[in-house]
Amino acid sequence: MDRRCWMGVVLALAGSAAMADASFPNKPIKLLVPFAAGGTTDIIARVISEPLSKELGQPVIVENRGGGGGVIGALETSRQKADGYNLGIATVSTMATNPAINPKNPYDPLTAFTPIVNIAATPNVIAVNPKFAGAANYKAFEAELKKNPGKYSYGSSGTGGIQHMLMELYKSLTGIEMTHVPYRGAGPALNDAVANQIPMILDNLPSALPFIKDKRLVAIAVAAPQRLSVLPDVPTFKEVGLEPVNRMAFYGLIGPKGMPKEVVDKINAATRKALQDPAIRKRIEDTGSVIVGNTPEQFAKETKDELTIYKEVVAKQKLTLE
Incomplete structure (x- = not known):
């Protein structure tokens, strides 16, 4: 293949990726909760899924996959295609405390996911x-x-x-x-x-x-x-x-690593807009939670800070899973 043909292929692929990002979403989105139904994580997910569906123009379907202190569901999210159609709820347990104490945790919380937005935090x-x-x-x-x-x-x-x-x-x-x-x-x-x-x-x-x-x-x-x-x-x-x-429990949106920036930004903007609705804010605040709605970069820093803190706790207290 000569250089002009090769460049044509590259440009065509880039163009098709851009079109895919621009058309996102064009089918339902799965939002995986790594805990059983009924807990605070599940409540937050179901409250935000309704207005998010409206903002994005496609159903956001909540699924529960509990087990392993949230690790099983988080691992499943990390293994999905990074196209924006498979999202997960991140918590301090899945992103910081469990990875801090378990040397065999099956994913790196700082590299296995794409942070999107911290929805809320609970005292x-x-x-x-x-x-x-x-x-x-x-x-x-x-x-x-x-x-x-x-x-x-x-x-x-x-x-x-x-x-x-x-x-x-x-x-x-x-x-x-x-x-x-x-x-x-x-x-x-x-x-x-x-x-x-x-x-x-x-x-x-x-x-x-x-x-x-x-x-x-x-x-x-x-x-x-x-x-x-x-x-x-x-x-x-x-x-x-x-x-x-004075550390609260957070509930944020994540996806698998490598999600396109345009898709991340679209989901982030839709979530933050949904959180401006007084009715949605009240439903979340009625759980005892505080609305956050930050940027992907801010959420990534929060995750890193929590992981650092709890690694220090594990070391100082000599904690193990035994």
Whole structure:
């Protein structure tokens, strides 16, 4: 093939790629949630899928693929064709905490995906059973734990999840000794905290809040930028001198690595426009979440920062999956 023919082929391929990007989307889009239905991740995905379908002019179909703390679903997203028709929801668990603690994690969160947009972030909360001796306030909580090193345990959604890792970050900064009790999901851990089978839990706010409102759990401190209107008397970790623990759980859109910039920008713009709708904002904020809606570059930096933090926690606390 002579040089002119070769150049013609290259230009034709480039032209067809550009046309494909310009016509995106022309068929339904799959949005994979790496957790079971009903949790905060699933709720956020289903709330954003409706207006995103409207903005993009094609159905955005939510599918759930749980297992492995979100790793199985994230891995499936990474293996799809990078054309914009196979998206996933990224969380701190799938992009930071699990990769940080598992040396055999099957994907690199910084290179296996194309970051698109962080949709929302959810505060986390330490909550205790009302019968816990330090349930009065944060000062009493910390004093009780320091007075009785190793006496108390806390529940989480499982080893390597954000609840486990955030509490380990708390322990590393305070020197407090507690025993981790991993559960198969946040629901069972939450139920045992309410039943006083375990004295405390660190949980996403949406699932813990109903129990706090019913006074079946007592909120001690929240991981949030500022005090929450739903818990005005509960301090943030920054207020009690532990600003590094003020880390929220994020819920963002990703795709497989190598997605065309034009497609990424189109999905990002459609998502950010959807997040301007007061009705959509209210539905997300009613879960206890905060609207984000940033750029792909900002979301990539957030992911990298979270991974760095939790790698440090794993090293300092000598954490393993065993």
